[in-house]
Every structure is written in C-alpha cells, then in structure tokens.
Amino acid sequence: MFKKIKTRVASVVAATVISIGAALPAFAVELTMYYPVAVGGALTKIVDGLVADFQKENPDIKVNAIYAGNYNDARIKALAALKSGQPAQLSVMFSIDTYELIEQDAIVAFDDVAKSSEDKAWLKSFYPALMENGQTQGKTWGIPFQRSTIVMYYNKDAFRAAGLDPENPPATWDQLVAAGKKLTKKTGGNVDQWGMMIPSTGYPYWMFGALTMQNDQVLMNSDGNQTYFDKPATVDALQFWKDLGEKHGVMPSGTIEWGTLRQNFLEEKTAIMWHSTGNLTTVKNNAKFDFGVAMLPANKRRGTPTGGGNFYLFKQSSDEEKAAALKLIKFLTQPERTAEWSIKTGYLGTRADAYETGALKSYVKEFPPAAVARDQLEFATAELSTYQTGRVRKLLDDAIQAALTGGKSPKDALTDAQKQADRLLKRYR
Amino acid sequence: MNISRTQVHGWLLLMPAAIFLIAFTYYPAVVTLGKSFFSQGTALRPSEFVGLENFQYMFDDDVFWQVVRNNVIYAAGTIPISIALAILMAVWVNGKLRFKSLTRMCYFTPTILPMIAVANIWLFFYTPEIGLLDQVSRVFGFGSHNWLGDPDTVLGCIIAVTIWKEAGFFMIFYLAALQTLPPELEEAAHLEGASRWYYFRRVMFPLLMPTTLFVLINAIINSFKLVDQLFILTKGGPDNASSLLLYYIYEVAFSFLDQAYASTLTVVLLIALAFIAVGQFFLLDKKVHYR
Numbered sequence: 001m002f003k004k005i006k007t008r009v010a011s012v013v014a015a016t017v018i019s020i021g022a023a024l025p026a027f028a029v030e031l032t033m034y035y036p037v038a039v040g041g042a043l044t045k046i047v048d049g050l051v052a053d054f055q056k057e058n059p060d061i062k063v064n065a066i067y068a069g070n071y072n073d074a075r076i077k078a079l080a081a082l083k084s085g086q087p088a089q090l091s092v093m094f095s096i097d098t099y100e101l102i103e104q105d106a107i108v109a110f111d112d113v114a115k116s117s118e119d120k121a122w123l124k125s126f127y128p129a130l131m132e133n134g135q136t137q138g139k140t141w142g143i144p145f146q147r148s149t150i151v152m153y154y155n156k157d158a159f160r161a162a163g164l165d166p167e168n169p170p171a172t173w174d175q176l177v178a179a180g181k182k183l184t185k186k187t188g189g190n191v192d193q194w195g196m197m198i199p200s201t202g203y204p205y206w207m208f209g210a211l212t213m214q215n216d217q218v219l220m221n222s223d224g225n226q227t228y229f230d231k232p233a234t235v236d237a238l239q240f241w242k243d244l245g246e247k248h249g250v251m252p253s254g255t256i257e258w259g260t261l262r263q264n265f266l267e268e269k270t271a272i273m274w275h276s277t278g279n280l281t282t283v284k285n286n287a288k289f290d291f292g293v294a295m296l297p298a299n300k301r302r303g304t305p306t307g308g309g310n311f312y313l314f315k316q317s318s319d320e321e322k323a324a325a326l327k328l329i330k331f332l333t334q335p336e337r338t339a340e341w342s343i344k345t346g347y348l349g350t351r352a353d354a355y356e357t358g359a360l361k362s363y364v365k366e367f368p369p370a371a372v373a374r375d376q377l378e379f380a381t382a383e384l385s386t387y388q389t390g391r392v393r394k395l396l397d398d399a400i401q402a403a404l405t406g407g408k409s410p411k412d413a414l415t416d417a418q419k420q421a422d423r424l425l426k427r428y429r
Numbered sequence: 430m431n432i433s434r435t436q437v438h439g440w441l442l443l444m445p446a447a448i449f450l451i452a453f454t455y456y457p458a459v460v461t462l463g464k465s466f467f468s469q470g471t472a473l474r475p476s477e478f479v480g481l482e483n484f485q486y487m488f489d490d491d492v493f494w495q496v497v498r499n500n501v502i503y504a505a506g507t508i509p510i511s512i513a514l515a516i517l518m519a520v521w522v523n524g525k526l527r528f529k530s531l532t533r534m535c536y537f538t539p540t541i542l543p544m545i546a547v548a549n550i551w552l553f554f555y556t557p558e559i560g561l562l563d564q565v566s567r568v569f570g571f572g573s574h575n576w577l578g579d580p581d582t583v584l585g586c587i588i589a590v591t592i593w594k595e596a597g598f599f600m601i602f603y604l605a606a607l608q609t610l611p612p613e614l615e616e617a618a619h620l621e622g623a624s625r626w627y628y629f630r631r632v633m634f635p636l637l638m639p640t641t642l643f644v645l646i647n648a649i650i651n652s653f654k655l656v657d658q659l660f661i662l663t664k665g666g667p668d669n670a671s672s673l674l675l676y677y678i679y680e681v682a683f684s685f686l687d688q689a690y691a692s693t694l695t696v697v698l699l700i701a702l703a704f705i706a707v708g709q710f711f712l713l714d715k716k717v718h719y720r
Contacts (some may be wrong), residue, residue: 076683100686103474190572194558201578201666252557254578255667260556269558390685398492401667405580 028060029324034081035065035092036074036309046344054331061324071309075100082106082316089317090325095133095310096385098141099224103387107312109139113322122330126351132382134310136222142310143329144350146341148277149373149380150210150304152297156290158183158193158271169294173214173240176272176297180250183271195250196272197265198241202258204400205384205393206305207274210296211237213303213381219396224386225428229396230411230418233300238403238410240299245404254405276307277373280346284367293369295376302379308347348373387428392421458699464692476689483693493694495669496677499584503673504652506588507595512644514596516637519603520629533604540598548661551590552577555662577663580670587671590658595651599644606640607633642713649705653698674698 037043044067051065068074071094078091082104093101101107114123126144134142156166162182170176180195198207205219212219217233220226228234245253265273266286274296283291296304311329313322331337335353339360342349349355355364355374364371386392399417402408408416465483470476487493522533539547554561555576563573576586610633618628656676659665665672665680672680678698682691 072683190567191558201664252573252575252578254575256575257552257556257577259661260552260559263553264556264559267559388685390680391687394680394684397666398668405578405667405670407580407668 029321030062030064031090031321031325031328032064032066032081032086032088033090033092033325033328034068034074034078034088036068036071036094043345046341050332050337050341053337054328057331058324058327061327063328071097078314079104079106082314087314087316089321090311090313090329092145092309093312095142095144095147095306095308096383096389097312098134098136098310098385099387100389101312102136102141106314106316107141108315108322109141110143110313110326111139113313113326119326119330122333125353126333127348127377129377129380129382130306130348130350132222133306133385136224142312143333144348145309145311145332146345146347147306147308147310147350148347149306149376150207150274150296151277151280151369151372151376152272152274152294153265153279153283154272154292154294155265155268156292158268158289162271166290166292169292170272170297171295172297173299177244177248177250180244180248180272184250191252193268194252194270196244196274197251197256197261197270198244198274199258199261200241200255200401200404204255205396206307208237208241208396208400209305209381209384210274210303211241213305213379214296214299214301215240216300216303218381219384220382220386222382223428224389225425227386227392227396227418227421227425229399229414229421235411235414237299238400238414241400242403242410246406255401277348278346280369284369293372295372295379302376304376304380305383306377306380307383342370346370348377386421386425388424391424395420395424461692461695461699464689465696467689469687469689483690486690487693487697492669492672492677496672496674499670499672500653500674502584503588503591504649506585507591507652508645508648511592511596511599512641512648514592515599515603515644516634518596518600519607520633522600523604523607536597536600538597539594540601542594544594544655544657545661547594548590548658551586551658552662555586577671578667580667583663583667583671587658587662590662591652591655594655595648599648602640602644603637606637610636642709645713646706646709649709650702653702 035047047065047067051063055061055063066088068077068091074091075093075097078088078093081087098107110123114120123140123143130144130147131140131142134140134144152169154166154169159166159169159179162179164179164182170179176196183193183195184191185193200207209219212234215233215237217228217231217237219228219234221228244251261270261273261275262279262282264270265275266283266288268289280293295302311332313325313329317325332341333350335351335357336359338349338351338354339357341347342354342360343363349360354360355371384393384396395417399408399413403410403413407413466478466480467476468474468479468482518536522529522536526532553559557563557573557575557578560576562576567573574582576582614632614636615628618632623631653673653675656673656679659671659673659676663671665676674694675698678691678694681687681694
C-alpha cells in the first residue's frame, strides 16, 4: 500500500520537475522588484507598461513588479522579504534609505556590478544633484528614478490684484517678505488671504532643507554621520521661517498642515505655497485661477533638497540576476523612457538628455512649469539622510515645530537636536 | 494509559482557541519581553544581550515621558466625558421619542465609520481659514485659530474626535442595560414622589454599575489603543504635543526600525494595562451591584 503511494508521489514529483524544466528556458532569469507610489494615481499602470516593454525586448527575463504601498511600506516589505529568504533582486525605495540599507547589509553598490565602460558612462549620465542621496563611501548605491524637488506655486491673479508683476515672482527672501505683505489681505483683524504658506507637518525637515540651502548651509555630511543643525546659518534659516509668521505676519503662525495646504492654495486662502513638484498635475487640473510655478527664492543662493525614490540592487542575488536587474534599470532610465515617465507622472526627468528628446521638448514648450524643477536642479542638494535616519529626522522635525509654535527659541531647539543627533551618530564616525 | 476520554475531549475542544491565542497573543508577548533585553541588531552589528539598557534609555527619553503625560491627559479627557455622554444619550433614546430609531442610528453612526475616514473629515473641520470650525467662528466675529498647529489646543482636538467616535459605542451597552431594568422600579419611585434625578442617582445608576465597569475597562484600554486618528490629523506633532504611547511605539518600530526599543515600550504598556485591569476588578468590583 505504502509502496504504491510512494511510487505515485515520486512520479508526480518527477513530472512536475520535468514540466518546470521544460518551462524554464523561456525565462532564464526571474526578477522581483518592489516599488512604492507616494502620490497615488495611475502610476502602477505606467510601471506595468514600462515593464511589459522591457520583457518584449528581453524575452529571457521575467520581471515581477510589485506595488508595495508608500515609501515606508516598500522599505519594510523589501527588508522583510530579505529576512524571509525570498529577497527581491532590485527595488525602488526612498532615496534617503541608503544608509539604513547599507547598515542592514542589504544592497550592493552599482560600481561593483556596472563595470563596462558603457556602464560607467551610464552612471555619469544623471543630474549630479539627484545622485547625491545615493552616493556615500565613494560609491553609488542608488540610481534616480521617481524624483522631485520643492517649487513655489503662486496665484497670478492675486499678484495682479496686489499690484505685483505676475511674471516676476519673488527671487529673494526680502522680495518674498515684501510680496507677502502686499498679498496678505485683511478685513478688520481677520486675514482673508495669506501671503504665503510653507507646510510644517509631515515633512518639515524637507522644507527646512530648502531654507538652509538658500542660506548656503547643508544639513549633513555625505558620510551620513554628522549633522549641522546648530550652525549659525541653520539657526538663521529657522529664525526666518518663524519670522514669516510672527514678525512679518505674512504666514499663519504655528504649524501649517502638509495635507490641507494644497486645498488652501486652491481656495485662494494663500497666494503662495511651497510644495512638491508632485502636486503639479493636480494643481493644474483644479486651479480656477491663473497660477505660476517658480524656483524657490534665494538668500545667499538658491536652493532646494531633492526628494523621491531611487533604484537599489540587493546583495542576496546571483551574478546573473544582478546583471539582469542592471539591464532592467538601464532600460527604465533610457532618455526616451525617462521622458515618457516624466510626462505621465510629473516627476523630474533624471538626466539632461531626456529633455533633449522630442516628446519632452514639446511638452515643456506647451507647459513651461514642467521645466522649473529641472532648471532648479542646478541649485539642488541632497535630502536629509544619515545613519539612524528616522530618529535623526524626527529630532529635526521636533526642533522645527518647537520653534514655530513658540515652545523653544530656534537656537535652543536646534542646539538640543544637534546634541542628541551627535549622541546617535557618534558610533558611526 | 490513565488519560480519560473526557480529558482528551476537553483538550480537543480547547485546541482551536488555544492555538490562536498562543500564536497571536502569548507567543508574541513572550518574544516582545525577550527582545526588550537585547540591542537592536543589524546585519553588520548583530543583536546582543544588554540587560536593562533599553529600560535605562527609556527613563532618559524625554519624548517617552511626554507621550505618557499626553496619554494620561488623553485618558482623563476622553473617558469621563464619553461615558457621561453615553449614559445621557442612552437615557434619552430609551424614553418615549418620536424618531427613536433614527436618533439611535444617528448616535451610533460615528462608531461604524472607519477612524481613518473620520479623521480625514475632521482634518478639514480643524483646518484654519477653510475649515468648518473657522468658518463658523468667523460668522460670530472671532478670528481664525490654527487648531492642530497650536500645542495648547491640539490634544484637546484629538480628545474631541475620540469622544465623538466612542460615545455612541458605549451608548449601545447602556441602552441594552436600561432595557433590562424592570419598569416597576420607576413606577414605584414615581408613586413615592421621587424626582427623576433622585431616581437616576439612587436607582438607575447603581443598577447600571456592571455596565459602567465594563465600559470603563473598554474606555481605558481604548485610550491606549486608539491612535489611528493621529496618522491623519497630526502625526503626533507639533513637537510631540499630540503623540500618544502606542503611536510612539509605532514610530520607533517602523520609522526608526528599532524593534528592541519598541519592545521595551510595549512591555511597559502591557504592564500598565495589566495593572489597571486588575486594579479595576478588585477595587470597583466591591462597589458593583450584580443582580
């Protein structure tokens, strides 16, 4: 009896093995890729389309592109898959996850995989500002894919009503304050329209990265083990942010909600807002007034942090898989693909030659705001990212909010944050 | 073999529940306790036994003390008011009312709505300038206020949302309890000339005590457990002014990726909840009148 079952099982197993073996040659390599969607919409369809195009050209590689929630979810899922022994070979994750992923020993540097001279030229083809977050220890760990910056949206109708030139948005901090004062409309003690709003919940450190860069100060070093929260230029930048509300009265005091700010702008409760380029399409579709998009203003210089997601290669994969993953990444970052991706999503074209393609050229001509983020890249810097990045980021977020709500002076808040960041980062130096 | 058939039967009957309880409650609790004595490991720095170091860190952690303080205020703000409102609403919809079912449904609606959806609605109530609250206050000539952006008002705003959400749920329990009260008691009180307040204070409220105990335990557990609204409304800000213990645990575990410290905080939360539950049963049980 048992013997019978045994032979039957054996034959089933053998049949399966043979059939798998027969099916295998179609896909020499199978890749799993996680990717996040932070702005919603039809992004998953666009990614599926790009992947299908890739498979048409490369019938021997099978790609499973898996949508994994927001940036935080994508990181957790990719790391969990790694621990469970069924790792992905490549993923799109937050550009600021680099140090965390290195510390988890999860990723390999692209320099170790992309070795041919053609590959090396490819590594150099991206905007340098977009590479910063993915480079440390002299190597490149992340390739820019869905990337954004902060831009200034402004209501041209409100500019006209206040007697300002709508084609000449404020280019310096002083001009910003002056314009803000003209744009702030009051009846009695109540404000009907604010001059400007910079969001201070959700991602305060990101907005602050812009203000400090404009003051010619970065927030951390490229080794990710040193922060510059208590430098005088950093303190000045926070003081300026606080003054916009409390001294100049062009912005509400206290914190400003990230999630509802776009609505405030669309309902003309604020004439200027600083927000991600990722909002461009929504604002374009919903604004009932004439709006413009401009680079952020300068104090000592112009500046904005970059944001968004990079490609990473995972360590736990065979050389063959790594080569196939690299092939996929190179395919998705071709100038034509990059242009298509940028037009469909509103994300930045990650390389200069993408803007030379016919598609993107004519799109920019038709809709000039799409080029503002690109032009601003020249002044862009890395987004705050260090070892222990979640904790360090929260220290800065708390300090900013404490200063804006009046709990602490900018200097005290930032000095405290720096002290605690030093404690966290000491063991990485 | 001296195991009797009934014993085997008993164990078999227990098994389904036991498996799930062990897999999803006891085993994780024990693992959490274990993890709290180890450092957070990464691939390059394996986790090692550190004794009470995580607990030491917790005592020095200002944010931890702030979220504990916030949580106590949150509990003190939500529990009494939502229970009082629940009793009031229950008595109201238990009486003779024209649109009784409709009113009951209205009070119960907040309970069945998902908290995340609710928080998204409240976010637009609280938003300065364009929010409902500001638009109403403007009609009466008051200026606008940045409700969620001001550390002095933010926790109060969170408490209000929670009360609104919870009171209807507790009302259902009181309503059920009220319907088991024999009507003779009220008639008798009425004949004796007792006022309605006197009847409530000396008869109805004491008879509702078992329900109150049950609701109270639920309310306290909820005050540590219900943090969904924070994800939408404030993310714990500004400067941790509205952060609660469980939200902080989430942050430590999934934003800082520090499972060890998150375990430590969870152990503290578990111990605190266990103490509260035990205390309630022993202290309040004496005052509860069961029929």
